[in-house]
Each structure stands twice: as structure tokens, then as C-alpha cells.
Amino acid sequence: MINNKDQIIKYFEDGIKDEGNLKVGVEHEKFIFNKKDNKRVDYSSLTKMFYHLYEFGWKPIKENDNVIGLSKEDKNITLEPGNQIELSGAKLSNIHEACSESHEYLFELKQVLEKLNFRIISAGFDPISKLSEIPNNPKQRYEVMTKDMPEGGALSLDMMYRTCGTQLNIDYTSEEDFSKKFRLANYLVPINIALFANSSIIEKKNSNYFSYRSHVWQQTSRGGLPKFFLEKVNFENYAEFVMSMPLLFLQSDGKYISGKKYIFKDFMDGKINEIKNLQPTEAELSTHLGTIFTENRLKKYIELRSMDACGWDCLCSGPAFNTGLLYGNLDEALDVVKTWDVNEVLEAYNNAPKKGLSTPLMGKDLLYWSSVILNISKKGLTNRNILNKKGINEEKFIDHLFRIIENKKTNADHMLYKFSKDENLANLYDQ
Template identity: 70%
Template sequence: MINSKEQIIKYFNSGIKNEKNFKIGIEHEKFLFNNADNKRIDYLKIKEMFSALFEFGWNPIFEKKDVIGLNKGDKNITLEPGNQLELSGEKLNNIHEACAESHDYLFELKQVTKKLNLSIVSAGFDPISKLNEIPNNPKERYKLMSKDMPLGGKLSLDMMYRTCGTQLNLDYSSEKDFIKKFKVVNSIVPISIALFANSSIVEKKKSKYLSYRSKVWQNTSRGGLPKLFFEEIDFEKYADFVMNFPILFIQEKEKYISGKKYSFSDFMNGKISEISNRLPTEYDLSNHLGTIFTENRLKKYIELRSMDTCGWDCLCAGPAFYIGMLYGNLDEIYDIVSKWDKNKIINAYIESPQKGFNTQLMGKDLLYWASTFLDISQKGLEKRDVLNKNKKNETIFLNHLKKLVNNKKTNADHMINKFYKNRDLNELYDK
């Protein structure tokens, strides 16, 4: 049972790894549409998809009698609230392996979508559907979340049903290493938003945002970029943050109970009568940590969550960008961001979904900072010097981002141009 702050700190300490054992975990979400009517797929179609994926060695995951996901080895396909599909990949050694995993998954997904007359959309926000048009699914927690989340953020349901992101999970070698990495990843969120902006179309119109997904997440319950995160956050400070954070839900056997009246410290002090005042287990702590929807968060590893989903040509670029900096060149980037003013970072964070590369931060625009950090990342990947079978290192995965920076155009700009030439919805689908 968890009844002290020290136990939470111990939980974070248990994530410490030797640098040579650092892993990379990638999670990415996709929208799926029926070609016949350009509508998002419902749960019946999801079940058909899952059955078709069994042929590729995937096994069903059930909640009660309902299939709600798939598993293969250490990989999972999970079902998001609006039937977005998320691949949670294995913990891998380098970007070559992580990219190969994503492309294997793409191959399987494309076989199945072709067979069922479906299309994939790789964007940060659903470019077609209205919120009330999106089907749900039988996952129990989503019923409770759909009811409670809007109370704390006006766009929370949009986040649940109409967004897709790419997430990167990274390790730390000590508490000091965590402090540095967490400072960096929070400081560069505005750059990440601009560089990976890919959600400019909403309900078949220009949204006036390059990353409407980021705008939504800034107006989502339990989300955002707390000022606290710009301090030198150690495990104790993060444990305090977690303990004082409201609970979203408590899982009691197969039931989900709203936690909106309680903080996690209430749970630790046995104050929740609805569950007979029991104390939280490590599983309850894990659930709580996974329902804090900030741009970055700590579990037994660091989760980076500020990237829009993008097409397969750019999917490997985000992880490569961060790995080059955080695993290959941490000190150089830390020296830069540690001098930044947190209020200016937060201002850039608020403006970057709309202004993209034109957002100002510390007297420079985000295009300048994206270019600077790409160079730092490149040096880090060169230093890592992890080669594929063709003797190429991980810098090959930065090429997509270099093109964006050189052309001063985001994925979102390209999507606007492509779609607005002829307003053909097929332009929004992955080719």
C-alpha cells in the first residue's frame, strides 16, 4: 500500500537505469474513416479490424466481454475514446529499431484497412468530423471521463474524441539526469508544437491554427504546462505535485469510480469512503500518473506528449529529434534553456499553436530555435553513431524536419495548401 510520499519517491527512483540500458518507446495514434461515407469508424468496424489483425499474430485484450485492444509480445494496440487506434510500441534500443517497428505496424494496418475499405488519417486533429458525429466504444473508463473531464476544461471532449498525438518515452540515469531532462523537455514544448504542427483543418475548414490539437490540449482538464515544471523539479517535488493533483477515477475491480472530489493524498490518507477507505496500491498510483495530461509527465520514465500525429515520412523524425538532444547532447541544450525566462516560455507555448514558427521566444522566432536544436540533435545522433545495416546512423531520420525548417513551412501549411486546391477529402487521407 502507498501511504507516504517516500514510497512515491521510491517508485520514481526504481525507474533509474544505467545509460547503456536506455530504451526508446514510441506511441502514436491514428484516425480511421470509412471510405463509403467519410465517417469515423464505429466499434463494430473496430471489432472487424481486430479480427483481421489476428492474422498478423495479434491477440485480443478484453474488458468484461468486450475486446478493447490487441497485444503482440511487448506491443499493444489500444482503443482511444473515439475509436482512434494507438500503437504502444516495445522499449527499443535506437531509432532504427523504433522506425522499423512503426513501419511493420503500418504494413499490417494498411492490409487490413484496404480489405475493409477504410482510410487512415495521420493528423493531430480530426479534419472532417463534428464532435457529435463520432462513435464511442464500450471501454468503461471513457464513460466516466466523458462526464467529468468537461468540468475542468471546455475542450476536454475534443481532446478525447478528436485528437491524435505521437508520444515518446525516455529513460533517466539518476535523479539529477531526470531534473535536467525534465527542464529541457518542458522548456522546448513551444518549439515542439511548431515543428510538429499538423492539425490546421477542422470540420473541413481552416481552423486558424497550425496545431489545433495543441490549442485543444491547452483547454483540457488536467492538461497544460504548469509553471512548477520550469523549476528544478526533483522526485520529491514531483511527488508533491502528484499527491495534490485531483484523482480522475479509481478502479475498483471492474468498476470505475469518479475521483473528482479527492486528491491523491486523500486516497493515501484513507479518506475515500466509496471504496471503504482502502489505501492505494502501486497500480492505483500508476493509473493516477497516467491520467495527468500535462505536456510532459513522469512515471518510471519521462513521457513527452507535445507532438501532433504526422504522416509516416515524419513519424520517426520526432523521436530522432529528441533522442539526439536528450540521449546524445543533453548538456549543450540544457545550458541554453536553463537561461530562459519561464514566463516567456509560457507565452510562446500559448501562441505557438496559432503562430507556429513565427512565435517569439527569448528575442528569436521558433524557426531559429528549431534550426538551432536540430543542429544540436544532429551532433548528438552523430555522437551516438548507431548504424543500420546500410551503415547509416540515426541522423537520416532528421531529414524531414530539415526540409520543414529550410522551407519555413510546417506539415500543417502543406495540408492547408493540398486540401484547399480542390477541397477533396481524399487529400486528407494517408496515401
């Protein structure tokens, strides 16, 4: 049982990896629509899709006889609250492998979607549907979340039902290495928001944001960018943060119940009558860590969570960009951000969803800083020098980002331009 802070610290220490065994894990979400009526698929339709994916070796994950996801080898497809689906990829050695994994998954998915007359939209926010139009599903925890989350953030339900993101998971070699990587990742949040913005349309209209998804996450319960994340974070003060975080839900007799009256420390101290004063297991600690919705977070690895979902042109570029920095050129990147004022970074974070690459930071704009950081990432990928079978290194995956910098146009700009020409919904779907 987890009953003291040292056990949480030990949990994070157990995540320490050897320098030669650092992995990358990529997760990305997709909206699935019915082609005939441009409406999000319901749970019944999604289970048909899951059934067809069995042909590719995927196996069902069930909760009370309901299929709530699929697994194959070391990866999963998970079911999100509004029937978005997420690939949680395996822990792989490099971006070549991660990108190949995504390519194989999307190939399988598209075969099935064509059979069912479904289509994908790869965007940070649903560009078509109203919140009231989104179908739900029987995954139990979402019922509690739907009820309680809005109390802590006005746009929490939009987050649950109408957003999709891309996530990179990276390892650390020591507590000090974690502190450095986590600090850089949090300083880079405004850049990741602006550079990977891809949610400029909502409800078939201009959202007046480049990343409406990021705006929503800023107004989400348990989310945001805590100021102390931009300072010296170690395992102990992150553990204290975890202990003080309210519980999102609890499990009692196989059912999910609200945990909003309690913080995790109450759980550790055995003070929750509704669950007979039991204390959390390590698995329940892991679940709690996954309900902290900050821009970046710690489990037994670091999760970077500030990028909008996007199509194939940029799906691999976000993970490559951050991998080049965090694994290939960490110290040079830290040298750039060490002079940045914390309050200016937080202001840029608040402004980036709406102002995008024109967001001011330290007397420049995020376009300037994105260019600086991108070149540092490129050197990092060169330093890694991990080649594919054709002798090409991971640098190729950030070509898309250099085009963004050169043209001063993100995916959000392109989406808005294409759709605004004739407001044809077909322009919103993956081609």
C-alpha cells in the same frame, strides 16, 4: 499499499536505468475512417479490424468480454475514446528499431484496412468530423471521463474524441539526470508544438491554427505546462504534485466511478468511503500517473507528449529529434535554454499553436530556435553513432525537419495548401 510520499519517490527511483541500458519507446495514434462515407469507424467496425489483425499474431485484450485492445510481444494497440487507435511500442534500443517497429505495424494495419475499405488520417486533430458525430466505445473508464473532464477544461471532449498525437518515452540514469532531461523537455514544448504542427483543418475548414490539437490540450482538464516544470523538478516535488492532483476515476466492485471529489492524497490516507477506505496499490498509482495530461509527465520514464500525429514522412523524425537532444547532446541543449525566461517560454507555449514557427521567444522566433536546436540534435545523433545494416546512423530520420526549416513550411502548411485547392477530402488521407 501506497500510503506515504516516500513510496512514490521510491517508485520513480525504481525507474533509474544504467547508462548502457537506455531505451526509447514510441507511441502514435491514428484516426480510422470508413472510405465509403468519410465517417469515423464505430466500435463494431473496429472489432472487425482487430479480428483481422489476429492473423498477424496480435492477441485480444478484453474488459468485460469487450475487446479494448491488442497485444503482441512487448507492444500494444490501445483503443482511445473516439475509436482512435494507438500503437504503444516496445522499449527499444534506438530509433532504427523504433521506426522499423512502426513500419511493420503500419504495413499490417494497411493490409487489414484495405480489406475493410477503411482509411487512415494521420493528423493531430480530426479534420472532418464534428464532435457530435464521433462514435464511442464500451471501454468503461471513458464513460466517467466523458462526464467529468469538461468541468476542468472546456475542450476536454475534443481532446478525448478528436485528437491524435505522437509520444516519445525516454529513460533516466539518476534523479539528477531526470531533472535535467525533464527541464529540457519542458523548455522545448513550444518548439515541439511548432515544428510538428499538423492540425490546420477542422470540420473541413481552416482552423486558423497550425496545431489545433495543441490548442485543445491547453484547454483540457489536468493538462497544460505547469510553471514549476520549467524550474528544478525532482522526484519529491513531482510526487507532491501527484499527491495533490484530483483523481479522475476510482474502481469499486469492478466498476469505474468518479473520483473528482478527491485528490490522490485522500486515497493514500484511506479517506474515500466509496471504496471502503482502501488505499492505492502500486498499479493504482501507475494508473493515476497516466491520467495526468500535462505536456510531459513522469512514470518510471519520461513521456514527451507535445507532437501532433503525422504521416510516414515525420513519424520517426520527432522521436529522433528529441532522442538526439536528450540522449546524445543534453548539456549543449541545456546551455541554449538556460538563459530563456520562464514567462517568455510560457507565453511562447500559449502562442505556438496559432503562430507556429513565427512565435516569438527571447527576441527571435521559433523558426530560429528550431534551427539551432535541430543542429544540436544532429550532433547528438552523430555522437550516438548507432548505425543500421546499411551503415547509416539515426541522423537520416531528421532530414524531414531540415526541409521544414529550409522551406519554412510545416506539415500543417502542406495540409492546408493541399486541401484548400479544391477541398477534396481525399487529400486528407494517408497515401
